[in-house]
Amino acid sequence: DGGITQSPKYLFRKEGQNVTLSCEQNLNHDAMYWYRQDPGQGLRLIYYSQIVNDFQKGDIAEGYSVSREKKESFPLTVTSAQKNPTAFYLCASSFRQGGINIQYFGAGTRLSVL
Amino acid sequence: AQSVTQLDSQVPVFEEAPVELRCNYSSSVSVYLFWYVQYPNQGLQLLLKYLSGSTLVESINGFEAEFNKSQTSFHLRKPSVHISDTAEYFCAVSPSGAGSYQLTFGKGTKLSVIP
Numbered sequence: 001d002g003g004i005t006q007s008p009k010y011l012f013r014k015e016g017q018n019v020t021l022s023c024e025q026n027l028n029h030d031a032m033y034w035y036r037q038d039p040g041q042g043l044r045l046i047y048y049s050q051i052v053n054d055f056q057k058g059d060i061a062e063g064y065s066v067s068r069e070k071k072e073s074f075p076l077t078v079t080s081a082q083k084n085p086t087a088f089y090l091c092a093s094s095f096r097q098g099g100i101n102i103q104y105f106g107a108g109t110r111l112s113v114l
Numbered sequence: 115a116q117s118v119t120q121l122d123s124q125v126p127v128f129e130e131a132p133v134e135l136r137c138n139y140s141s142s143v144s145v146y147l148f149w150y151v152q153y154p155n156q157g158l159q160l161l162l163k164y165l166s167g168s169t170l171v172e173s174i175n176g177f178e179a180e181f182n183k184s185q186t187s188f189h190l191r192k193p194s195v196h197i198s199d200t201a202e203y204f205c206a207v208s209p210s211g212a213g214s215y216q217l218t219f220g221k222g223t224k225l226s227v228i229p
Binding site: 004006031033040041042043045048050090092094100101102103104105106107108110 | 219
């Protein structure tokens, strides 16, 4: 089945620790995205990547890092510099159809701080 | 830049009653409009989209939304809700220029269907 797979579903971080969230897609989409969702805040863009080996900061990139070494994969690292990491993280990918990017989402990873 | 306002954070409604979830947007350029639905502890699913053409768009599960350019609105409606419609609904807007990767979301509206 084609889709976007995020793992793990739940993740716990200790103080001073970096953690990495996985996002894999087999939809052959060129672009991939990471969003952070907090209750009552909607979704905020962390990073996005239009092509392999290239990515751009979104609205709240501080304390996060990404890589895009393969078209299928766009992992997100939450660094120790992110002081409030507890949130639901959503990965998305999109394809271009007639100049329009339609975004599709994974099931999310819930990150909590121990 | 674009912004999206969802006027109601929570909407309770009885089963089989009609519902309207309101969405207004602000943009200096033409836009595409989307509604996504999120069930508890899941990702977002695309419910419907307005790209061009008819201002009334429909989903396969009975929802519809109407693009009103003069009022900069894209309200979501359903004539008769089911328990299974309980979820959070997000309105989103994207500039219609070619190559845009930006998608701006509203803060969401939680729809609770009461038996």
